[in-house]
Amino acid sequence: MMGRQIAQVFAQHGYEVEATDEDQQALKTGIDEIANGPYGIHASVSRGKLTPDQASKALANIKTSPKLDDACRNANLVIEAAFEDLQLKQNLFQKIESVAPATAIIASNTSTLSLDKISQKISVRDRTVGMHFFNPAQVTKLVEIIRGTTTSPEMVEKASQIVREIGKTPILAQDEPGFIANRLGLTLYMEASKLLEDRLASLQDIDTCMKLGYNHPMGPFELADFVGLDTRLRNIESLYKATSDSKWIPPKLLREMVQQGYLGDPTRKTTSKGGYYEYLQVKR
Ligand SMILES: NC(=O)c1ccc[n+]([C@@H]2O[C@H](COP(=O)([O-])OP(=O)(O)OC[C@H]3O[C@@H](n4cnc5c(N)ncnc54)[C@H](O)[C@@H]3O)[C@@H](O)[C@H]2O)c1
CATH class of the missing domain: 1.10.1040.10 (N-(1-d-carboxylethyl)-l-norvaline Dehydrogenase; domain 2)
Known part of the structure; x- marks a missing residue:
């Protein structure tokens, strides 16, 4: 649910997005919902929020990739939005670290899990940050930025800047259960x-x-x-x-x-x- 919404928001703001999911069907339904869902790109055109030209550019900005490695290889920012499960997210962060460029920001959309714990098994912990979007991300204006104990101030600033670029307002939360x-x-x-x-x-x-x-x-x-x-x-x-x-x-x-x-x-x-x-x- 959230992965496709976040992908759409970035694509509409001119970012090139590579979406991946271990469930290939989820990738297909995700793309369909991005195009045709109630908050999707065609609906935005009908509501006068996007021009047809902007809509086709946004759709062209999103690619899907069945493999995490391919999706992350050239990423400047990776946003993980898998099930809310600590071990699963820890493993995903490890995989992301091993395949993403050494400068990439590694973010989690977790709602409740500790960013410090999610980042525990990786070595580039200063580059991890929480970016908690709200459902439906296409219309909600808030993103919570979660600072772990090892997140660098530079990463917090970069993540906040990106949030502003996609038309949303960041608020800063500490890495405490449930954030704000x-x-x-x-x-x-x-x-x-x-x-x-x-x-x-x-x-x-x-x-x-x-x-x-x-x-x-x-x-x-x-x-x-x-x-x-x-x-x-x-x-x-x-x-x-x-x-x-x-x-x-x-x-x-x-x-x-x-x-x-x-x-x-x-x-x-x-x-x-x-x-x-x-x-x-x-x-x-
Ligand atoms: N649903 C919401 O309103 C909402 C709002 C804000 C944040 N969140 C957070 O976003 C995250 C996702 O929630 P959701 O509601 O989108 O869940 P969802 O169940 O709709 O989607 C999770 C996706 O993760 C995929 N996945 C699971 N393990 C994977 C792996 N190892 N590799 C690749 N893909 C994998 C699943 O196939 C599924 O498509 C959670 O952390 C949740 O707490 C959810």
Whole structure:
């Protein structure tokens, strides 16, 4: 989900992008969504955000490559956006270090994992940085820049500059569980889950509360469905692992839904049976 969104943002701002994924089907559906998705390039033309000429240039800027080595070989910046799993990201960082140019910035889009831990096995740790984009990256204006203990000030500045170049605003977060955004956003989601599981409020009323009362564009459950429930579960599990704080014990209902294949909004995740609204049979 995030890899394709980030690729599109860079391509629309004139960067040449090489996208790679171990799942070849994900590369195909990714390119299709970049072109034809609800926030895709053709939709941007219809909304008057891109001219047809800019659209074809943006599409031409994106190539896919089934092999990580090929995708990274000439990169100035590598942004890793694989599953939220520490070991997997550590291994990917090692591979990226071994194939990317010696000057490349190595960034992770992790939502919750420690950048220091992700970078632990590599030697160029001063060049690693967190670049946490928000979903949908094509329209959200924020990127959290995460500074690990070994990230050089120069890297922080370079990453922040790149974020400005692609029309977004960087904020600087320390390498603490949840950084700034998820510490705040997931706290809201955990409280919403308690209200729902304790039957103190309905799904719709909780979502309506945050939309109408606080002007959030989506309620906490609509947002969870949008983000993907499997990703949401991994994020909360990783916060629990990092902090051992019982406030981050994943909600039972969330775990149950993911186990049963309810991975979020099925129009965004084709493999999903649905999200909260489908699982609880409530009309969206
Ligand atoms: N979903 C969101 O709203 C959101 C927002 C911000 C950040 N993030 C973060 O972005 C990252 C990705 O989340 P997502 O929702 O896009 O997940 P996703 O499940 O949609 O995509 C993850 C992709 O990683 C690929 N992958 C897994 N292991 C790989 C490997 N070894 N080599 C190459 N590709 C591999 C998978 O095939 C899959 O296509 C996570 O770290 C997540 O926390 C997600």
